[in-house]
Amino acid sequence: MKKQIVGAALVDSLERPEKLLAARRTAPPEFAGMWEFPGGKVETGETPQQALHRELAEELGVTASLGSELQCPTSNGWPLNANTAMRVWLAQVTDGTPEPLEDHDLLQWVELDGAEILGLEWIPADLPIVQALVAFAAHQ
Structure with a gap:
């Protein structure tokens, strides 16, 4: 069984998402400075x-409402490597203001229209998820 990771596509609105909160990693060294979805094991x-919910509280200090899971290519989720897959849910902050408390040094709201979000240097395994999110948002 693959190790399961969860991630949040924190958007400004579950009904009509226009912006995503991207999180810039501080570690490990090969991913430091790259962007990702907040979440974890x-x-x-x-x-x-x-x-x-636990990861969002620990990493960002927020409570969020979860929306739908972003459609993934396998039953385990989005492959991150040979042993790990990530499932990603749309989420909207319901309490608190996101702050980079753990694992991140910067948070940034980016437009889901494609240009701005795709201009960030995403962790390579997260890029297909970002592309799927942009396509999803375009059809909302």
């Missing part, structure tokens, strides 16, 4: 959704 005994 699903711990033993947690559902993916519970893990995502």
Whole structure:
């Protein structure tokens, strides 16, 4: 079984998303300075959704409402490497103001229209997810 990672596509609105909150990593060295979706590992005994709520509280200091899961190419999620896959949910902050508390040094709201979001240097495994999110937003 692949290791399960969860990520949040934090958007300004679940109904009509126009902006995404991107998070810039501080570590490990090969990904420092690159952008990603906030999230992390699903711990033993947690559902993916519970893990995502916990990760958002730890990393950004927020509570969020989860929307739909972003359609992924495999039943395990988006492949990150040979042993790890990530499932990504749309999410909207319901309490708190996002701050880079853990694993990130900068947060930035970016337009989902394609140009701005695709101009960021995303972690390579996250780029296909970003492209799918841009396509999803274009059809909302």
